[in-house]
Amino acid sequence: MPIDPERSAHVYEACRLTDHLFVFNPYLPQQNFYSQQLRALALAAEITDRHLAPGHRSVCIVGAGVAGRTIAAAFRSLGAGVTIVDKEIVDFSHYRNATHRELHPNIIFWPFQEPTPATELPFMNWAQAPVTEVVEAMKKEWEEGFAKHVAFIHAEVDHIDRTATPIEITLADAKRTVLKADICVLATGFAAERQFGNLQTPPYWSPSSIIESGGEIMVSGSGDGGLIDALSPILGKDVTKAAHILAARLSKKPMKADVKAIEDERRARVVPGTKDSHDLCPFYSAVHLEDEDAEEIRPFIKRSPAPAVTLLHESNSAYSFSAAPINKLLLSHFSNGPSACVTHVKGSLRTVDNRATMVPDAGGSECIEPPTTRFAKVMVRHGAPPAAVRILDDADLARLGELSFEHLDAAILPGYDSAKYGWTRKGVGKAAISMKVLVDSLERSLDSISRAYDLDFSNVRLTRMNIEGEPIKVNLPPADTKRAESFDLFPLMVGPVLVELGEPDTTRGIDYED
Structure with a gap:
């Protein structure tokens, strides 16, 4: 595009x-x-x-x-x-x-x-x-x-x-x-990442940051890092996959247009100099997924009942403007209605008596530093300078x-013009990437997708015609085809090459000489 x-x-x-x-x-x-x-x-x-x-x-x-x-x-x-x-x-x-x-x-x-x-x-x-x-x-x-x-x-x-x-x-x-x-x-x-006093929590990219404790959890911060960490005690490492599946389903429903309209409205109310919006966004606080959509998420839930999570946010709403809409919908699902296990607290972290303390805007305070805290784990996601x-x-x-x-x-770019940077038989512009590099990159991407969604791509064969513009054909077993359709995976662009369901051509190979 x-x-x-x-x-x-x-x-x-x-x-x-x-x-x-x-x-x-x-x-x-x-x-x-x-x-x-x-x-x-x-x-x-x-x-x-x-x-x-x-x-x-x-x-x-x-x-x-x-x-x-x-x-x-x-x-x-x-x-x-x-x-x-x-x-x-x-x-x-x-x-x-x-x-x-x-x-x-x-x-x-x-x-x-x-x-x-x-x-x-x-x-x-x-x-x-x-x-x-x-x-x-x-x-x-x-x-x-x-x-x-x-x-x-x-x-x-x-x-x-x-x-x-x-x-x-x-x-x-x-x-x-x-x-x-x-x-x-x-x-x-x-x-x-910014931390808070003596309350040092693992960086977002640290393996020890994944929240697997069955006890109560507290997360401070309402950007995408905070929302993902608030969802991880419930969905584990599958937050991303659940988000993709939910987005694919909602793309065929009126809610997609509703969410787009809401985000456009909030965009007009951004607080200058911040990533926050004046809009308190009652939409996410009240929206409910239909039962059939909620059912798609259920297999990813790691524990029943789900652990209790407290999300502390300084932004006007826990559904902050800077966070991705799909993460806010997942948070909404686990904050409202029968699936509710996440509690939102508007407030801030402060030092009280030399200890990290949650101070809600509504009043009261609570120490969140071990060993006196009720939380099994506390994560601080206040971004990084x-x-x-x-x-x-x-x-x-x-x-x-x-x-x-x-x-x-x-902030949002839909894609890039292939006329500027075209993959050709002679390489990419003056960078002269070889045919083998192009093919290896495509194969790695296809392998990643097959593992992410448990699909069998073993019969995929790339040909020179694919690199030069002809679609790659993938012939999946019936069960995999149904699964791929539920994820709305195809047709799929991998780099500049289109991947479609169909009978692959295995008669031609790749000549790696350039």
């Missing part, structure tokens, strides 16, 4: 500090792997069109995470010379043990997008899987397709002189190395906050 050029321009404006210095705006809502990749492609295209004239096409990317590598690949495919600077020696170190967190490309964008378990990117594709598998797939494609085309420096950035032409990036190494580039993009992501705070000053951060409010359309 081609991207709306106006949305692409909003990404550019939301991330621009100067014509030579850009920052992946940490204050935009709905941050996930896929949204960052889509913003990366949009930003690279806009910067290239506006600023990278022949002879002036050097780009320095600070940060080698998902956004950093995607925009580096994008600039390289458009013919720019690219250098990445990152202080980490271990790739994607935050996620290396996070087998408990399953990623989904676009479930947070529902109902504005239909849920799909695979990305539709020109490169660096992945499919629904534990985050450890996703980053391994991205690392493998990077190493095989892009690493030799991009300079990589392991160092920390100390200072950026944006007044210099070209821009100068000073490294915090022994030589105080100065890099020069026509464009610098900060893709540094977020620093360590932008890592770029080391490089940027307060005025820069304030400006990025203003830009995120002025350009909210940068």
Whole structure:
């Protein structure tokens, strides 16, 4: 699906500090792997069109995470010379043990997008899987397709002189190395999560953060991290899968239009400088799933009865504007009616007598620090500050906050125009990704989907015609076909290739020579 050029321009404006210095705006809502990749492609295209004239096409990317590598690949495919600077020696170190967190490309964008378990990117594709598998797939494609085309420096950035032409990036190494580039993009992501005093809880990506205790649970925070952690004692690691199935069902019902209208209304009432909305949102507080929809979620419930969960929120509503609608619907289901096991408390965490204390707005207080607390586990999900705070000053951060409010359309991108970055027999643009890299990426994504939804893709055979535009045919057993239809999986885009149900052609293979 081609991207709306106006949305692409909003990404550019939301991330621009100067014509030579850009920052992946940490204050935009709905941050996930896929949204960052889509913003990366949009930003690279806009910067290239506006600023990278022949002879002036050097780009320095600070940060080698998902956004950093995607925009580096994008600039390289458009013919720019690219250098990445990152202080980490271990790739994607935050996620290396996070087998408990399953990623989904676009479930947070529902109902504005239909849920799909695979990305539709020109490169660096992945499919629904534990985050450890996703980053391994991205690392493998990077190493095989892009690493030799991009300079990589392991160092920390100390200072950026944006007044210099070209821009100068000073490294915090022994030589105080100065890099020069026509464009610098900060893709540094977020620093360590905010904690509260002595109440140290496991980071979101830590395996010990999964809530498996059968006792009462408390979660502080109403962003997606807080909502997912409030749901995890009930649904375990299957929160993502339950969300996909529920979204697929509701997409065929009037509730999809209702949720879209509500989110559009709340968008108009965003509190400037925050990710909150003035709207208290009585819709989510009162909505109920139909029995047949609730029945689809029931198999994922890990305990009966479900454990009691207290969700503490400072936002105007537990259903905060910044959280994904589908997560709010799941929270609503377990907060209202016969399935209710989550209690909402509007209030804050404070230190009382040197101990972490829950202080409701309605009055009263309760110590939540062990050993006196009634909660078996307490999770603090108050977000994380932008890592770029080391490089940027307060005025820069304030400006990025203003830009995120002025350009909210940068938050949701429907896809990207394949004419900009086309997969061809000769590779992707000037990046020259080999046929083998393309095929391996497709096969990894199909394997992830088959495991995520317990489907048999063993008879799938890729042919050269698939890579050049002919759909991949998947012939599933009857039981798997029925399951796939209930998930609304097909037709499915995996990268730029369409996957359909049907008889596969096994007569042609792939010639890996390029």
